[in-house]
Amino acid sequence: MGTHAPDMQRAAEWLAARLRLCGPLVAELWPTQGHPAVYAEWLGAPGAPTILVYGHYDVQPPEPLDRWKTLPFAPTVIGERVYGRGVSDDKGPLLIAVQVADAYFAATGGLPVNVKFLFEGEEELGSVHLPALVAAQAGRLAADFVLSADGGMWSAEIPSLTVSARGLAALEFTVRGPAKDLHSGRHGGSLQNPLHAIAELVASLHTPDGRVAVDGFYDGVTERGSAERQATARLPFSDAGYLAQTGAPEVFGEAGYSTLERQWDRPTLELNGLWGGYTAEGSKTVLPAEAHAKLTCRLVAGQEPGRIPGLIEAHLSRHLPPGVTLDVRPGEHGARAYRIPEGHVGRRVAGEVLEQVYGVAPLEVGMGGSIPVLETFQQLLGLDTVFFSFAVGDEDIHAPNEFFRLPRIAQGHQAWARYWARLAEVGRATALQHG
Template sequence: MSGPSEAPADTAQTALAQVLAVLKARADSSLAELIEFASLPSISAQSQHAPDMQRAAEWLASRLRQAGLSTVELWPTAGHPAVYAEWLGAKGAPTILVYGHYDVQPPDPLERWKTPPFTPTVVGERIYGRGVSDDKAPLLLTVQVADAYLAATGRLPVNVKFLFEGEEEMGSAHLPALVAERAERLGADFVLSADGGMWSAETPSLTVSARGIAALEFTVRGPAKDLHSGRHGGSVHNPLHAIATLVASLHDERGQVAVDGFYDGVEERTPEQRHSTAQLPFSDEAYLIQTGAPSVYGEEGFGTLERQWHRPTLELNGLWGGYTGEGSKTVLPSEAHAKVTCRLVPGQDPARISALIEAHLQAHLPPGVTLEVRLSDHQARAYHLPPDHLGGQVARQVLAEVYGQAPLEVGMGGSIPVLETFLGTLGLHTVFFSFAVGDEDIHAPNEFFRIARLAQGQESWARYWWNLAESAAQQEPRA
């Protein structure tokens, strides 16, 4: 067996066909493997799940070994381990670094799940479970493709390194140090990411931008202990009132972030870019049906997609204090808490944004309470893939082959902090090539993945490696 750069086209096509045939024959076992993988509650943010994280890393390493990867290693970090594997036998062919994450979000609120979050359940054409869409199915299928290539042809068309981390859902805090430390091992032509997602199940899309992120938490403190709100109400400031005033001060009535300097340096999009976004098949009406929100809302003067992809935001992710249980408890609580994340666009620096928010909170702090702000290292700049990047061109080609139509070029509202790590530390751009879809309720109850996209993703990744080797050989013939 031989790769496309070394063999006549018909033999080559036969080899790819054999790989695709193996994948097709393994459809049932591919799904069974996903169920096994997604049964592991690999919740990186909750310390009681540390043993499950270790178990998931070992499961993944074992699956990579079973695929026939020549090198499989667990790379320890100060937090959860990363799983690394490589196959480097395609002499002269490009090297790609496949990225994904095996950790998942916490499943709460548990009572809103219709099936247990860690008992992946097939219902019709979907599989439900925490992490199936983000990122276990999209990650696992890349391993299954490598397995199929090695089984059918004894080799891969390109050199492949896999780096699957365990801290994406908590901000990839220890990945920058790991990547810096292992930079030599991680050298590649670009990153092909199994994380991300397409924006619709009907139309293929290629994500060429992602918003950055800055995160912080803050606590407002009043009395040293919880007080009886009847006896003490009216004499000291209630931290719940104070935090509400602070949170309300973060936005103005036009939906803009009211933090001084927040929009400084934001790159305005050109009229052409705005027109292109406006042309995408998107309707507010359909979006409201999908989300169940009573109406769209946000910064005046921008469309919904522009606000999602290309405008920065400041969102509360959590707000709490006092009695939140059943019935009544007449308490004037000693503390109130808030968790905040901002989504950033090109021109915004995460550290500066965090500092501006801290300054705003200090400046707007009501009397009678104190403030503690904890800045998070969960931060990343916004990202853009250059239009002429080879990895992006191959992705367009493959998606057109598999789906019969050219992909839409879209932005991503979410953030992948590792984009900055890969670009800053390794000098590598990242091509998103995930087969998750944006409506699959990731980070929410009843997360699901469309089972058909497991096969579509496998075929696409198989073709991607094949076409990349061909394109690279045509661009610059190698030995």
């Protein structure tokens, strides 16, 4: 699993030890074919609901290092923010749940509900080994639903509850021309340049108005009703504020939809990487042998992640310029779109608790990103997932200078403690219903 495997092992061991410090928690390292998962449980509340708390301790690479104003792996407090890789995604939110368990044990000797923790080390790799682990440990992981420390709120000023997430499909492709790099003066104009060809291919994937041009891509996608669209339009969002946050000159996307609709409710196809030829300093006059691209698609309800790469491959094959060959490699993971059922008890309790903490009912919002483990929990355990993270979407997640707002720690402590207590009350009053 690469040069940082020992670091990941140490991180998992630290997390297991931290869980044991809470008190009577049984904490274990569960090996996978990659990085280990950390599991812990306390089942001392007979008759109370059982929740599976999910999070991940792995992080994205810190590069580019020269863009950081602090050391990425030395958490640094500046004002009311702590900076460092992973402080928002997902180490800070994950630790909040652990600290609340610690506080409950110290104050009362137990928890209001039965709690199982599952913290993985490969979420940023697409949770590639988690399905096999969950299948093997399905009995140990049985619960009423999943409460996720991963995710995040829409805004730091307005509480929000994420109720949906888009799915994911991915692929890479290579365009090959000559058997080796050639002199561009000697051979240019006589052979197809793979960089030119791949640029033409990439341009063919969208129409000028931003719609994906792949045949069959939108099959199964349904339009949202007018009431849903109006509810999204009423949210406190502006394109001007969004542009100020991102630094982009203007918004762009599929015609006929607002920015939030494009982010939450419409599928996308994005080019994530494009490279080939000579890219180092200075000039090297070559006609490159090959060029490469990486794509990911965010999917909505009605789209099957296993079908989308094949549609894209067929499109690329049909539009392949002359003089080159095409090699397509589907991504290792995918996920369907997800939505928490309207009447789910975990969703209802989350809304109640956030209103108690913030004094205003939370907005119900979507997530433009994808969390593949949602489908794993649903398919293998039959469990829905409730997002309950106190990270915020603007905290430079995956980018240099990632940060976590320190006041959110206290807010998260209060909310997680209230959540477990309220869920215990609901569980005593009525039989817990699944979605």
